[in-house]
Amino acid sequence: MEPLPEDRAEAVFEDYKLPYGDAQAVVEATRCLYCFDAPCIKACPTGIDIPEFIRKIATGNVEGSARTIFSSNILGMSCARVCPVEVLCVGDCVYNHLEVPPIQIGRLQRYATDKAYAAGWRFFEAGPDTGRSVGLIGAGPASLAAAHELRRMGHRVVIYERRDVLGGLNSTGVAPYKMKSDRALDEVAWVLGIGGVEVRTGVRVPEDVSYDALERAHDAVFIGVGLGADRLLALPGADLAGVRGAVAWIEEMKLGPTVAPRRAVVIGGGNTAVDAVRELVGVGVAEVTLAYRGDESRMSGYAHEWDAAKKSGVRALWSATPTAFLPGPGGAVAGVRFTRPDGVVDVPADLVLLAIGQEKLGDRFAALDGITIDGGTIVVSTGGATGRPRWYAGGDCANGGKEVVNAVAEGRDAARAIHLALTGGS
Amino acid sequence: MPDLTSNCAAIVSPNPFWLASAPPTNSGAQIMRAFDAGWGGAVWKTLGQPIQNVSSRFGAIRWKGASGVGFNNIELITDRPLETNFREIAEVKKRFPKNAVIVSLMVETREEWKEIIARSIDAGADGLELNFGCPHGMCERGMGSAVGQEPKVNERITSWAREFSTIPVLVKLTPNVGDIRPHGLAAKRGGAHGVSLINTIKSIIGVDLDRMVPMPRVGGASTNGGYCGAAVRPIALHMVAALAREPGFGIPISGIGGITNWRDAVEFMVLGAANVQVCTEVMLRGYRIVEDMIEGTSSWMRERGFQRLDDFIGSAVPAYTEWGDLDLNYETVAKIDASTCIGCQLCMVACHDGAHQCIHPSPDPAVRVPVVDEAECVGCNLCQIVCPVPGCIDLVPVENGFSPATWNDHVHGGAALRPKKGAH
Incomplete structure (x- = not known):
């Protein structure tokens, strides 16, 4: 992989949840009740034994703590930063019922996993070669988790990635106040450090490598292609410069320099929209407006994230349906026209980001007999099995678009299912 | 306002809270600051032939973020000149005539005892405390716990002190014995006006695993020290109560051992202590803790309608009895309050792994409140102990139709016992 440029726009962001020092970590870890059959574990898609890893921090066994985390979630370092813990593990901490602040599980997990990276602790090695080979399409969290698990079991692994940058949305899409792209690449290197994973970048499936070729080369194939390009709006003015997909803009901001416009509008009410408005404020946009067709209560973006956006100075325009992008001088956008219950409103903007969803990529695999697609999403059963023998899928392309931690769980579980299928259960 | 005036073996102080003989009572300046803070009395750091101390001297147990839950030391008696100590005793008594100053003493020969007692009385001491308890260093020289562990020596030296003293004599006892009672009785036979207990417990507080040296580390070695702090309180409470009911x-008891607050102090007094002495908590937090001890005790007395300390001193002693006199037919079962349970299930794992396997998951997987199998529950308390929610688990008496019957009633009188629970 090429090193990332130094002048990335994301570099201006600081962590919004600061890392713990040793004393803070021990104090917080000591508060944990060490629940039995703990609700936080059940709330974690990868099922990390959270009370156990926290107890080990409290006893000074940080290496053991990291081992506990990575045993369930090999991407535990990034998940510590990017997981919406407020609605997962932390949200289910029993202290919430006692009206005591819940344990800061994400920050503790970051503490232990950062220590592991800094110290170079490694816990897993590749298993004895089975002679079997698995092809993984995409190099995002699902495929990385699958690749690591498959290597532990001794299978040969080849990852096919169309980009030059590995890591998927962890590298190109995570809000930089949670994790920057260089840290995501640290994780990719750490995961691939198990050795024996062949990575082919700049390769598109099926354009460059056909499905037939994959089936001939591998005993099983895992589809972990995530989601596609931003959905756009076919409205007057859609071709104006400055009307962009939000995911594309975020990727540009994370991987390179960007010019901050004076005024920006983000259209959408989901987590991408909420991330985008906070990021626009962060890179120096003076006026940022989130425009959503519903009202605040209908937003699908997490309430805790939207609260943070509001505190950063983002304005909201509710019940606003865009009808046109307004032209300015030189073919650039100058604003957005919205219809609202009380009439028409024009909001000036030099940048308009559309955060209304992403293309679903399942249809790319519809040509394969046996694979079922539902609304663009690949239909899978337990363990990620598609309806086509030896083909598995996981992550956003199979779950419709969830968290990194869901992709990790699905990739890991698909790897285990593949292992069972290839070895007959040994 | 309840009257906190304390009288322990005719040593009167404005309240029952004394500083124990230890680093907080090393000098007159310290003790005067302590009296300003509100302490009723102070037992002066043990006087004798001034010694030479080591570095370091203290060690502590850190538990769940709190340091000093258990504490130990290898410091010896005073290292300051006797003349300085006696001059300062006189100064303290002059400035604080109403506060009690008790001088702790540790010397070897009859002549030495005679001289140091005379000098203590001349300095204005209100009482003497004979240090028969120190379990490190001094005992190797035939003093401290070496005396406290030998009832005959204890009795003899105590009788010398009585012979030479015109002021009350307390004997400070060591807990490093199998049974405290013969040692308390020996002090009484020697003529002690009262006893104080416990001194520290012989201990090694921990080990430096990097250097492979026990702690506290003195260069490349260490030695056993005296263990104290909150963790020793149960041992001290037992020994105080064992003498109180003997x-x-x-004779009066000055209670010592792991007292950190007013509640601890009251527990000692209801088990028979006339007053209490505090060291470790002051070493960790300062003299200021006495304010809460005074207020808390006063509030508690007011709530209970007690006017003076004698109204409650020893109140719990009659309820301390032999196992054979406990009612075997008294039966309790655990009840979990579902409305306050937070679903941590610590009670369930504790019961399953550490008790009698009678707390189970709810049959409804969506419900995290565990279920008690009352037919199997032996009423052991473990679930209540691990529960983080105050009042969520209660041990409720069960009417089982059996009349009260103790083991002694059963063995000697054939009293009927209820069927055993959980014994299959």
Whole structure:
């Protein structure tokens, strides 16, 4: 992989949840009740034994703590930063019922996993070669988790990635106040450090490598292609410069320099929209407006994230349906026209980001007999099995678009299912 | 306002809170600051032939973020000149005539005892405390716990002190014995006006695993020290109560050992202590803790309608009895309050792994409140102990139709016992 440029726009962001020092970590870890059959574990898609890893921090066994985390979630370092813990593990901490602040599980997990990276602790090695080979399409969290698990079991692994940058949305899409792209690449290197994973970048499936070729080369194939390009709006003015997909803009901001416009509008009410408005404020946009067709209560973006956006100075325009992008001088956008219950409103903007969803990529695999697609999403059963023998899928392309931690769980579980299928259960 | 005036073996102080003989009572300046803070009395750091101390001297147990839950030391008696100590005792008594100053003493020969007692009285001491308890260093020289562990020596030296003293004599006892009672009785036979207990417990507080040296580390070695702090309180409470209920003992007890707050102090007094002495908590937090001890005790007395300390001193002693006199037919079962349970299930794992396997998951997987199988519950308390929610688990008496019956009733009188629970 090429090193990332130094002048990335994301570099201006600081962590919004600061890392713990040793004393803070021990104090917080000591508060944990060490629940039995703990609700936080059940709330974690990868099922990390959270009370156990926290107890080990409290006893000074940080290496053991990291081992506990990575045993369930090999991407535990990034998940510590990017997981919406407020609605997962932390949200289910029993202290919430006692009206005591819940344990800061994400920050503790970051503490232990950062220590592991800094110290170079490694816990897993590749298993004895089975002679079997698995092809993984995409190099995002699902495929990385699958690749690591498959290597532990001794299978040969080849990852096919169309980009030059590995890591998927962890590298190109995570809000930089949670994790920057260089840290995501640290994780990719750490995961691939198990050795024996062949990575082919700049390769598109099926354009460059056909499905037939994959089936001939591998005993099983895992589809972990995530989601596609931003959905756009076919409205007057859609071709104006400055009307962009939000995911594309975020990727540009994370991987390179960007010019901050004076005024920006983000259209959408989901987590991408909420991330985008906070990021626009962060890179120096003076006026940022989130425009959503519903009202605040209908937003699908997490309430805790939207609260943070509001505190950063983002304005909201509710019940606003865009009808046109307004032209300015030189073919650039100058604003957005919205219809609202009380009439028409024009909001000036030099940048308009559309955060209304992403293309679903399942249809790319519809040509394969046996694979079922539902609304663009690949239909899978337990363990990620598609309806086509030896083909598995996981992550956003199979779950419709969830968290990194869901992709990790699905990739890991698909790897285990593949292992069972290839070895007959040994 | 309840009257906190304390009288322990005719040593009177404005309240029952004394500083124990230890680093907080090393000098007159310290003790005067302590009296300003509100302490009723102070037992002066043990006087004797001034010694030479080591570095370091203290070690502590850190538990769940709190340091000093258990504490130990290898410091010896005073290292300051006797003349300085006696001059300062006189100064303190002059400035604080109403506060009690008790001088702790530790010397070897009869002549030495005679001289140091005379000098203590001349300095204005209100009482003497004979240090028969120190379990490190001094005992190797035939003093401290070496005396406290030998009832005959204890009795003899105590009788010397009585012979030479015109002020009350307390004997400070060591807990490093199998049974405290013969040692308390020996002090009484020697003529002690009262006893104080416990001194520290012989201990090694921990080990430096990097250097492979026990702690506290003195260069490349260490030695056993005296263990104290909150963790020793149960041992001290037992020894105080054992003497308080001993027939034929009947002299005042100054209670010592792991007292950190007013509640701890009151527990000692209801188990028979006339007053209490505090060291470790002051070493960790300062003299200021006495404010809460005074307020808390006063509030508690007011709530309970007690006017003076004698109204409650020893109140719990009659309820301390032999196992054979406990009612075997008294039966309790655990009840979990579902409305306050937070679903941590610590009670369930504790019961399953550490008790009698009678707390189970709810049959409804969506419900995290565990279920008690009352037919199997032996009423052991473990679930209540691990529960983080105050009042969520209660041990509720069960009417089982059996009349009260103790083991002694059963063995000697054939009293009927209820069927055993959980014994299959």
